Amino acid sequence: MSRVSGAEVNLVSGEGCFVEDDGGRRYLDASAGLWYCNVGHGRREIADAVHRQMTSLAAYQTFDVFANPPALALAERVAALAPVDGDAVVFFTNGGSDAVDTAGKIVRRYWSLRGRPERTTVVARGGAYHGMNAYGTSLAGIEANAAGWGPLVREVVHVPAHDVGAVAELFEQRGSTIGAFIGEPVIGAGGVHPPVDDYWPQIADLCREHDVLLIADEVVTGFGRLGRWFASQRFGVTPDLVLTAKGITSGYLPLGAVLCGERVRQTMWAGDAGPFRHGYTYSGHPSACAAAMANLDIIEREGLVERVGALEPVLEAALAPLSAHPLVAEVRSAGLLAAVELDAEALRQRPGLVDDVVRDAREAGVLVRGLIGRSLQISPPFVITETEIAQIAAALRAALDAAADRRPAGAEAR
Ligand SMILES: Cc1ncc(COP(=O)(O)O)c(C=O)c1O
Missing domain, CATH: 3.90.1150.10 (Aspartate Aminotransferase, domain 1)
Structure with a gap:
């Protein structure tokens, strides 16, 4: 400092x-700020959309029965774009670190509902960046970010960033305790490392074979940065969970989202699943969602x-x-x-x-x-x-x- x-x-x-x-x-x-200002600075259209929203309903929580038009519209729009199987559901957060935390808890809840509560381990890659909350810090493959905090989430295993064989071996040995594999399609903060050929399809195959959830952390790559709406589409994979933030609003207001595919939706959103006791004061914040809608309008129109x-x-x-x-x-x-x-x-x-x-x-x-x-x-x-x-x-x-x-x-x- x-x-x-x-x-x-x-x-x-x-x-x-x-x-x-x-x-x-x-x-x-x-650098588009911290890899977020995708539509560029000074977009009056986004400011006007936020102004309109703020002068009608600036904020309201989305717990229990409550919803609001921008959050509903954005959830529907993002679900339609999501690179996941089936009907996606969207869980809004304040940003990327919260999306990582939310995914970590979804993994635990999912396996607990499936009667496999021992599947708590999340596998992350060397060089990975998954935000600054406790879960993301635990998953960090950038050693300097993970060091010096004392014990964090213990159920994390790191594998070398480009080594499919190491993942195969780990899954063989400990597959029954592994809940998920998480990775950035292109490692970002760790130095911008695109995947080696076929890395992602091979990881996706291994996850399927061993019944491990695949999480794509698309906080940087989501909403266009790799020339597709999501990098998962470019690399030919269909994750179970996709984490987004940054480009969803181009940073005009803070917002993140976890996009959940069919497998997670069917288990966690089923009638008898019980509540997912997780959510943020500003989940589905109407003004942030209005900014995201205007941002996506610009991306599409231009x-x-x-x-x-x-x-x-x-x-x-x-x-x-x-x-x-x-x-x-x-x-x-x-x-x-x-x-x-x-x-x-x-x-x-x-x-x-x-x-x-x-x-x-x-x-x-x-x-x-x-x-x-x-x-x-x-x-x-x-x-x-x-x-x-x-x-x-x-x-x-x-x-x-x-x-x-x-x-x-x-x-x-x-
Ligand atoms: C891949 C990835 N995940 C998560 C995060 C955390 O996002 P936020 O800073 O919005 O909490 C970042 C931030 O740079 C990121 O690059």
């Missing part, structure tokens, strides 16, 4: 892919999911040459989601290198983020243009060149 004190970048407005600070300086928002598909090769081609830079180890991308990973030896010599490059890119007018002290996150709004993508690549190159020029005397980058 002391590092940022006095160095805050105080943002006051935004329009399209740009935000502006209190000194009138404009920045290209190459064809933004298709636009991501068209821009995917443009972003990939713009960033690819950076992989030859002496300070860069690798560039990875899928959809409008990319990372530039810095060279391990350069990072060893200069642990603050990522921060330096982020700061220099900002000085060059482009906002990117550091990921786990190794990579730079690029996840622009879907409305970005080809010229703006080129601007991101140019700013990153300038920042990397500046960092290379400042290399400590005698130190080799590679």
Whole structure:
């Protein structure tokens, strides 16, 4: 906290892919905030929808018999888009971490109703990020996020991120105690790692074989970032639970949702299932749901999911040459989601290198983020243009060149 004190970048407005600070300086928002501002900043249409809702019924809880038109309409709309089997049901949360917690409890409730309460273990991937609540912290595959809190949820097992064999072995040995497998279709905060070929279909097959629930954490990838409404569709899998947040409102108001497929619906929503004693004060918040409806209207009307598909090769081609830079180890991308990973030896010599490059890119007018002290996150709004993508690549190159020029005397980058 002391590092940022006095160095805050105080943002006051935004329009399209740009935000502006209190000194009138404009920045290209190459990370869409925290991977959420998919329709871009300054959409009056969303603000107007929220204003209309707030001046009729700003908020009302959705416990017991209560509902409201935006929550009902959004649930229906998202259920129709959901990449799950059968008639999806939608459980609204405040954001992604709550969606992860909710899924963790759904898994326990589901198996308890099925007469298998011992199936409590959730399998997560190395490098995974599943939010900041206690369940998500327990599931974290980013070691620094999971360490230092003392005992968390104990019924979690981690497997190497891309190793199907490790999952097969684990399921063989302990399948009867495993309730679910959770994963981000593309690992996000852990450094943007797309899956190796056929990873997801093979994991889905293993889950089916061993009767394990499959949870796709689509908090980053949901609502278009990989050129499909959901990344699960791109990778050919049908999860039992899909977790969403961020892109559901493009961040205009906080909202998350757990989309449940047939298997979970039939068990938990059956007449004799009893209550699911779980819910949030703001679950189904009408103003947040109104923001989501207006956001989805924009995505559909402007064809933004298709636009991501068209821009995917443009972003990939713009960033690819950076992989030859002496300070860069690798560039990875899928959809409008990319990372530039810095060279391990350069990072060893200069642990603050990522921060330096982020700061220099900002000085060059482009906002990117550091990921786990190794990579730079690029996840622009879907409305970005080809010229703006080129601007991101140019700013990153300038920042990397500046960092290379400042290399400590005698130190080799590679
Ligand atoms: C994959 C994933 N899951 C969950 C979360 C947590 O979402 P939130 O910050 O809205 O609680 C995030 C946030 O970045 C995420 O990337």
